Amino acid sequence: MTESSTVLILGARGRFGLAATRAFAQAGWRVFAQLRPGASGPVIPGVVWLAAQPGDTARLAAAAPGAAVVVQGLSPVYTHTAWRRDLPGLTQAAIDVARELGALLMLPASVYNFGETMPPLLREDTAQAASTFKGRLRIASEAQVRAATQDGRMKAVVIRGGDFFGSGSGSWLDEVMVKDIRRGKFTYPGPMNVPTAWAWLPDMARSFVAVAGQRHQLPAFETLHFAGYSLTGQDWDDALTDIAWERGWLPAGGRLRTRSLSWLMMRALGLVLPKIAALCEMRYQWRAPHTLVNTCMAALTGAEPHTPFPEALRAVLAELGLLTSRKEIPAEKLTVARQAFERGAS
Template identity: 25%
Template sequence: MQTILGSGGAIGTPLAKELKAYTDKIRLVARKPVQVNGDDELMTADLTQSADVDRAVAGSEVVYLTVGLEYNIKIWRRDWPVIMQHVIDACLKHNARLVFLDNVYMYADTEIPHMTEHSTIAPPSKKGQVRAALHYTILQAIQQKGLQALIARSADFYGPAVKNGMLAITVEGEYKKGKKAYWQIDVNKVHTFTYTPDAAKGTAILGNTPDAFGQVWHLPTSAEKLTGKEFIEKVAAAMQVQPRYYILSRFMMGLMGLFIPIVREIKEMSYQYDRDYVFDSSKFEKRFNFKPTTYSAGIAARVRS
């Protein structure tokens, strides 16, 4: 049995499909789980409740924690530590291996121009501090309690069915409304995006590779170095619209954040757009001989979906 905690969404759904290559027993766990393969075991659970997590993990060989919480620092501070501890406790009790899907918020801002699995952890943001604490919680459980776990990190998402990714919201979403796209801070800086089908396939590979555990892995991501302007142009071309855009400055974020909660939440992460943002997945690519999807192919697939 392989179990996805926080099934559905940008990674949970394609991950469920990828796991069919490894097992015919897949359990999807969420507040409202939805069938993916047709024969998945569905289980309703609240991951902030230890009894629910214990029940969800019982009988599992591998557990994938892919849950996405509301993008709100208060909720992250309240729920993430609780969820992580429940999952670790349940995995230890039931002798299950844990795969945690993570982001890059915990890295120091000086590492953003070239992020690797060895980048310094010194987050400049409140959300990054939460993610760093989760990282250390897992490492401590590995070192002191014998937990079998790995951390799989991704850059910003894009791809089919991605609703909350920056490209989906600020570029494609705006063009669909007949509006100009927008980009944070500096459109001439390089930015990396991870294609969700690649991330799902990579997560499944890691979860089914015993010697991958005990490590941090960057999920497969194109090494192409495109600027924000080039991404806007590629999306516009795929959608057959003019590549019109404007820049969302920190000053504008401050004003908009007074009325729009999500803008207030993303402002502290804007440092990821005032410099090059390069996510290096060469460790994974070399280990598994994996070639990530190109941006042209990924954007075309996203627009068709």
């Protein structure tokens, strides 16, 4: 390995951090993966786990000599209090170690910055008009990083993706949408016909590797978009129905029992559960159609990593342990069932 193929990943046991750790290691990079003292990480060839606090700059820089890239996988827990208290410090911790190493700092980002008036197509230069507490904090965090690049000691790139899913639990997909899928039920948080942006984390992490490989072409600060998938609730319903037929969770030709998430109940729960209150603030994202445009990313790296959606969905359900018992219906019966389903929907 050369010094130019060494990366330090902060928050490597989080959902995005672990996806990035795996993606860089699979691409042949030497990976130093930070986790908090007392935690442990899986055995991954090419990965050295570092037990250190995020703000221990000297220890991290000394333990990852020659790292040309720092990936910021650190994130507060999902409450307003935690974000207000922790996000600026976690951002500064990533800045400090990147400056110490003279490295490129890479940050995953969300569509929170654009707010509820966001247009259907989101480009890198789309005006940011955050309408939520977390959106405003995200804008401030990215500005904090941009300011740190002005003296030439580090570069930084923000890569923005849609709603994250995959690489562990803790997303809308596993906590709400497919919670009762084995019983033939599908819950969706918004209108079924509104397209929204989604990012399967293993693909998004591979895009980080591709951008890191082109880091010498980047300006001091850059923002790129990872397009991922643009999906409606009906797209999810169709793909999950196919899997439900295959697994025997539905009779061939049957339909999932689709229901809407009760936001009234969510708001009531939010009165006592801060995490639910924070989620309720983001309801607008399910009602505002939006797609991320990745023109700048494609110009830099070529076509972004893009696993076909049904394949990514099966991988996520397998990872969640939902595909452990197998009771498949023969393929010819599935074809007949799909034809009947499509006739009924037309």
